Amino acid sequence: SRSIDLAVIPGDGIGQEVVAEGLKVLSAVLPQDVKLETKEYDFGARRYHATGETLTDADLDALKQHDAILLGAIGDPSVPSGVLERGFLLKLRFAFDHHVNLRPSKLLPGVATPLAGQPKIDFVVVREGTEGPYTGNGGTIRKGTPHEVATEVSVNTAYGVERVVRDAFARAQARPRKKLTLVHKNNVLTFAGHLWTNIFNKVAEEYPEVTTEYIHVDAATIYLVTQPERFDVIVTDNLFGDIITDLAAAVSGGIGVAASGNINPSREFPSMFEPVHGSAPDIAGQGKADPTATVLSVALLLRHLGYEAEADRIDEAVAADLTERAELPARSTSEIGDALAVRVAG
Ligand code: IPM
Ligand code: MN
Secondary structure (H helix, E strand, O other): EEEEEEEEEEEOOOHHHHHHHHHHHHHHHHOOOOOEEEEEOOHHHHHHHOOOOOOOOOOOOOHOOOEEEEEOOOOOOOOOHHHHHHHHHHHHHHHHHOOEEEEEEEEEOOOOOOOOOOOEEEEEEEEEEOEEEEEEEEEEEEEOOOOEEEEEEEEOOOOHHHOOOOOHHHHHHHHOOOOEEEEOOOOOHHHHHHHHHHHHHHOOOOOOEEEEEEHHHHHHHHHHHHHHOOOOOEEEEEEHHHHHHHHHHHOOOOOOOOOEEOOOOOOOOOEEEEEOOOHHHHHHHOOOOOHHHHHHHHHHHHHOOOOOHHHHHHHHHHHHHHHHHHOOOOHHHHHHHHHHHHHHHH
16 A cells, blocks of 8 residues: 655744644545655754754664655754754755755736736746755855955766756656756856756757757846746756746745755655745744645645645645635635645545
């Protein structure tokens, strides 16, 4: 019989609240014969303050045993900037080789956008997740002096670029519009930019049905606002992907509905699914957080594990809920979760 063994990391701030709703909807959508097992882990600010640990080798060994990971949010103002980002989130993405950072953007009916004329937005960003300027290669000399020099080296390997470019082509091929846009800055970052462009053009030869284009990242930020409908699949570097997916979330309903998957397509290690938003300590514990982004991340998780029909049911439930939301009085985090759970079960 089928089973899902899930590691659950609620984390900090609103992470606790939104993950509870994500699990509620997950339990409701799964058929009777699928056994769901969850194990909760206490990573985040509290553990860091109590023990000084963010993510140990023993933790990684424990997480490795699961089929997938559901994460709420990690981060708190009481922890110095960079400690949990590098020590937990990036450490996990790197250790489990989450090289495909998948971030879909779809403007659903009834959802407000700051853009004029309710444009048709339906694209997915394939953000590289293990290289670029995120690798922590760099350093500082003459620190604290007026002549301090800080470098932050962007690492791009042919192996790392090719595998994420191939993943993006396969995704584009599987979508009706079959279009793939490479976003980079190859007019300035000529070393990395040319590596990306050359590999992109080489892999393109194997996908004659996929329409390709190249756009510099600065121009891409304009098009994401003025012509978001032009995008279908975007493939890009880790840092550019970080930036443009926040913009993408802002134009397609906000971070309350932006989901993501940190995916290891080879399944050598478990993939991790998380809302794009952070821990929002200012509204934590008040039932004000929108669990929709976490629920949509659960749908990505189910799709990754092969539960396509269940993932579709969640997407449909969210679409229906969002359509009605404008007419409903404001609901709490758990009221939204309850409504979604009822919809996916029914
Ligand atoms: C994200 C976040 C992270 C990133 C930070 C918290 C390390 O902004 O998931 O987009 O930059 O990848
Ligand atoms: Mn980000």
